[in-house]
Amino acid sequence: MTSREIRKAFLEYFRSKNHTIVPSSSLIPENDPTLLFTTAGMVQFKQFYSRVVEPPFPCAATVQKCLRAGGKSSDLENVGKTPRHHTFFEMLGNFSFGDYFKKEAIEYAYEFVTKVVKIPQEKLWVSVYENDDEAYELWQKIGGFSPERIVRLGKKDNWWGPAGDEGACGPCSEIYIDLRDVIEYPPCDEEKPGPCDGFLEFWNLVFNQYNQDLSGQLHPLEYTGIDTGMGLERLTMILQGKKSVYETDIFEPIIKKALKISGLKYEGKNRVPINVIADHARAVTFVLSEGVFPTNEGRGYVLRHILRRAIRYGKMMGLDKPFFYQMVEPVVEAMGDFYPEIKEHAAMAEKVIYSEEEAFFKTLNRGLEKLQDFIQEMREAGQATLSGEKIFMLYDSLGFPLDFVQEVAVDEGFGLDMEGFQQRMEEQKKRARANWKGEGFDFRILQGIVQETEYVGEDLYECEAKVTKLIKNGQLVESVSENDDIIVITDRTPFYGEKGGQVGDQGVFEHRGSRVVIQDTKVYEKTILHYGRVLNGTLEVGDTCLLRVDVEKKQATARHHTATHLIHKALRLFFGDHVRQAGSYVSPVSLRFDFTHPQALTKEEIERVEAEVNRIILENRPVHRHIMSREEALKMDAMAIFEEKYGEVVRVIEVEGFSRELCGGTHVYRTGDIGLVKIISESSVSAGTRRIEAVAGMRSLELFQTLFYRSKELAMILTAEEDRIIDRVKELQQQLKDQEKAILENKKNLAWFQIEEELANQPAGKPVFIMKRMDIDQEALLGVVDTFKAKVKEGVILLFRVSDDSKIQIVCGVTPNLTTRLKANEVVKKAASQLGGGGGGRPDMAQAGGKDVSRLGEVMEAMANEIRTLLGV
Ligand code: GLY
Numbered sequence: 001m002t003s004r005e006i007r008k009a010f011l012e013y014f015r016s017k018n019h020t021i022v023p024s025s026s027l028i029p030e031n032d033p034t035l036l037f038t039t040a041g042m043v044q045f046k047q048f049y050s051r052v053v054e055p056p057f058p059c060a061a062t063v064q065k066c067l068r069a070g071g072k073s074s075d076l077e078n079v080g081k082t083p084r085h086h087t088f089f090e091m092l093g094n095f096s097f098g099d100y101f102k103k104e105a106i107e108y109a110y111e112f113v114t115k116v117v118k119i120p121q122e123k124l125w126v127s128v129y130e131n132d133d134e135a136y137e138l139w140q141k142i143g144g145f146s147p148e149r150i151v152r153l154g155k156k157d158n159w160w161g162p163a164g165d166e167g168a169c170g171p172c173s174e175i176y177i178d179l180r181d182v183i184e185y186p187p188c189d190e191e192k193p194g195p196c197d198g199f200l201e202f203w204n205l206v207f208n209q210y211n212q213d214l215s216g217q218l219h220p221l222e223y224t225g226i227d228t229g230m231g232l233e234r235l236t237m238i239l240q241g242k243k244s245v246y247e248t249d250i251f252e253p254i255i256k257k258a259l260k261i262s263g264l265k266y267e268g269k270n271r272v273p274i275n276v277i278a279d280h281a282r283a284v285t286f287v288l289s290e291g292v293f294p295t296n297e298g299r300g301y302v303l304r305h306i307l308r309r310a311i312r313y314g315k316m317m318g319l320d321k322p323f324f325y326q327m328v329e330p331v332v333e334a335m336g337d338f339y340p341e342i343k344e345h346a347a348m349a350e351k352v353i354y355s356e357e358e359a360f361f362k363t364l365n366r367g368l369e370k371l372q373d374f375i376q377e378m379r380e381a382g383q384a385t386l387s388g389e390k391i392f393m394l395y396d397s398l399g400f401p402l403d404f405v406q407e408v409a410v411d412e413g414f415g416l417d418m419e420g421f422q423q424r425m426e427e428q429k430k431r432a433r434a435n436w437k438g439e440g441f442d443f444r445i446l447q448g449i450v451q452e453t454e455y456v457g458e459d460l461y462e463c464e465a466k467v468t469k470l471i472k473n474g475q476l477v478e479s480v481s482e483n484d485d486i487i488v489i490t491d492r493t494p495f496y497g498e499k500g501g502q503v504g505d506q507g508v509f510e511h512r513g514s515r516v517v518i519q520d521t522k523v524y525e526k527t528i529l530h531y532g533r534v535l536n537g538t539l540e541v542g543d544t545c546l547l548r549v550d551v552e553k554k555q556a557t558a559r560h561h562t563a564t565h566l567i568h569k570a571l572r573l574f575f576g577d578h579v580r581q582a583g584s585y586v587s588p589v590s591l592r593f594d595f596t597h598p599q600a601l602t603k604e605e606i607e608r609v610e611a612e613v614n615r616i617i618l619e620n621r622p623v624h625r626h627i628m629s630r631e632e633a634l635k636m637d638a639m640a641i642f643e644e645k646y647g648e649v650v651r652v653i654e655v656e657g658f659s660r661e662l663c664g665g666t667h668v669y670r671t672g673d674i675g676l677v678k679i680i681s682e683s684s685v686s687a688g689t690r691r692i693e694a695v696a697g698m699r700s701l702e703l704f705q706t707l708f709y710r711s712k713e714l715a716m717i718l719t720a721e722e723d724r725i726i727d728r729v730k731e732l733q734q735q736l737k738d739q740e741k742a743i744l745e746n747k748k749n750l751a752w753f754q755i756e757e758e759l760a761n762q763p764a765g766k767p768v769f770i771m772k773r774m775d776i777d778q779e780a781l782l783g784v785v786d787t788f789k790a791k792v793k794e795g796v797i798l799l800f801r802v803s804d805d806s807k808i809q810i811v812c813g814v815t816p817n818l819t820t821r822l823k824a825n826e827v828v829k830k831a832a833s834q835l836g837g838g839g840g841g842r843p844d845m846a847q848a849g850g851k852d853v854s855r856l857g858e859v860m861e862a863m864a865n866e867i868r869t870l871l872g873v
Pocket of ligand 1 (some may be wrong): 039040041042160204206227228229
């Protein structure tokens with residue numbers, strides 16, 4: 001049977017059993033943020049089992065396109081190496097939503113397998129969940145299976161957990177075929193399904209009895225259901241009598257093309273890379289057709305990872321320029337009839353793959369070129385071993401994969417000084433250690449006992465990793481439990497450790513039921529330390545955890561980081577090369593960028609920088625990562641921060657056609673990923689250094705929303721149209737000023753009124769002398785003195801005021817014709833000196849202050865006597 005006929009036969013069979021035939025849903029699950037890709041046929045029906053959505057039909061059958069890569073359902077590492085694993089595959093499935101259950105599910109499966117596609121019963125084995133006696137008996141009854149051909153398997157094999165973080169789940173039962181006489185498989189002790197790879201599992205029947213919620217709790221389903229999954233590729237392999245899925249008609253044109261491109265024969269160790277390329281060609285073509293592009297975000301990240309894996313395998317086969325884009329064509333040829341979407345997007349897919357390949361090949365070729373130089377040198381010098389120093393340079397500086405170094409050197413007949421390489425690694429650790437400034441924890445306990453952590457966060461947001469060290473209360477421990485504050489070290493991690501101004505990632509570690517919340521990540525030498533708290537359960541050294549980065553935060557950080565580069569470049573473009581980075585801080589919340597520049601930026605200058613940065617963003621330019629020597633980078637005019645310690649080889653982040661900057665941080669893959677960048681402040685850090693703070697992505701949206709609603713609210717409060725808020729505020733300010741002025745006039749008038757009363761009682765023909773304590777407004781007090789001088793022909797006025805905070809103010813006015821006899825500045829000075837203060841002014845007008853209110857009466861009296869005597873009044 002051809003694969004086309006098998007698809008048809010499956011659907012026809014279930015149509016005859018009253019199933020509704022439903023088309024495959026997208027590879028991107030709808031409304032399920034917990035799932036990266038569609039991993040099984042049941043994904044599109046998840047909400048029918050829980051009855052969140054009422055099922056429109058009681059049962060259904062599909063041929064579903066699936067992808068198992070990235071996230072917890074990933075088969076990526078096995079792909080190409082086994083006869084049966086894929087990233088992308090098609091799943092045949094039948095589903096019941098409260099209609100039929102175990103008995104019918106087993107009957108249908110048995111009938112289809114033995115009657116429709118006619119697999120001999122004696123080749124079949126089945127498994128049931130360890131305590132599922134009902135399924136056990138049904139298989140005996142319906143299929144006539146003897147007890148030795150029914151195996152009981154545990155949770156690992158025969159329990160379907162939810163697709164994503166929640167959903168329908170339950171025990172399952174699997175159908176196996178004995179292929180021990182067909183395929184090659186590793187020797188096994190027990191020759192039965194489970195431990196032995198000679199048995200191929202090809203159909204999984206899930207008996208959905210529970211709904212698992214986000215916290216992991218199981219709730220019995222009101223309507224039990226059936227969810228089955230049978231890999232089309234595996235069934236085809238069986239029916240076509242092939243040794244592997246890659247030998248079926250499904251893969252024929254794809255493998256043929258891979259062989260043509262590589263010039264290899266499909267035999268021996270060539271099979272693995274050819275299989276990988278064939279599998280990944282399907283995955284990449286399908287994912288691209290769904291509108292997902294290679295990025296550093298979620299699905300785009302998984303896509304990029306698969307693509308690069310294919311390129312690496314291509315490189316191993318001797319391909320050293322873009323080739324993988326040509327694999328779209330045979331995928332379309334093999335599957336385009338059934339899946340027209342891949343036909344429609346083929347040209348686009350080729351273009352995207354080509355540009356990704358070009359960039360990645362550059363990195364790989366640079367390493368290879370250097371290695372060839374080394375080999376040439378060694379030949380000339382008659383050396384037989386590649387030195388540790390050279391291996392280290394290729395690995396650490398050029399980012400050239402170690403297995404490539406080994407493979408090429410051995411192929412060329414050279415040995416490798418791996419010991420010397422390890423020694424270099426140690427030395428580098430020591431150097432890094434010397435630069436390490438730890439906080440709150442004595443990192444010396446880690447010296448010599450921790451390994452480099454493999455950072456996979458450039459390609460993945462989550463991965464499985466083994467716990468290698470646990471630290472609690474500053475001590476190494478073997479296990480930790482609930483509420484412990486801990487530091488966890490793992491063999492690999494997608495968490496970025498704080499460095500280069502970029503904050504550490506946050507997220508969660510999961511291990512069975514245990515959860516550790518990671519609040520911060522730091523780096524010690526080349527080891528990544530996760531700082532967290534055990535939320536529940538326990539964790540032990542050696543446990544394998546699922547490490548999940550808080551994707552939203554990481555993406556927000558990447559946006560702010562690339563935005564920092566754009567701002568840096570725009571500043572240099574507009575203001576000149578004197579602009580240099582003097583510090584930066586990049587977090588999910590905002591970015592801060594300090595730079596050398598002599599003066600504050602004007603509003604227009606800030607707007608110009610913003611406009612330029614956002615123009616580059618809207619052009620959606622690619623952001624490339626390059627690894628090169630420091631000299632090369634500087635020759636390319638990459639902006640470098642000279643204070644930072646980089647190795648001989650550096651990573652350059654290039655925003656195509658705009659900026660190049662040395663940087664080891666996390667970045668977006670296209671400028672469009674950044675969203676709007678808005679500068680929120682510009683200030684001084686120190687003489688000659690300015691600071692810009694800015695936000696990007698969702699933070700810009702939040703800022704915009706806040707301002708938007710604030711402006712609406714203001715308009716309401718001010719009862720003005722929104723575009724008149726400013727005018728309205730100015731009007732109100734003017735009104736306030738006018739009113740204050742009127743109030744002051746009133747106060748002055750009132751105060752003068754009191755003086756006028758005294759003037760009326762002055763003896764005629766003599767200079768006027770008025771002395772008074774008036775605890776009124778300061779301005780009113782000065783106003784009184786001014787009026788006195790304007791109205792009185794000859795006289796002296798001396799006023800005292802005690803403020804609310806018990807400070808004394810002294811003001812004296814002398815008409816010009818008296819200043820030869822008495823000077824205002826001398827009067828206030830004298831009074832103030834006696835009241836514990838000081839002051840001065842002109843001979844006709846002076847002010848001073850004092851503190852000692854207790855002496856005020858006495859001083860006033862003395863001053864009055866003195867002045868009266870002097871004036872003869
Ligand atoms: N949902 C059943 C399976 O994929 O095996």
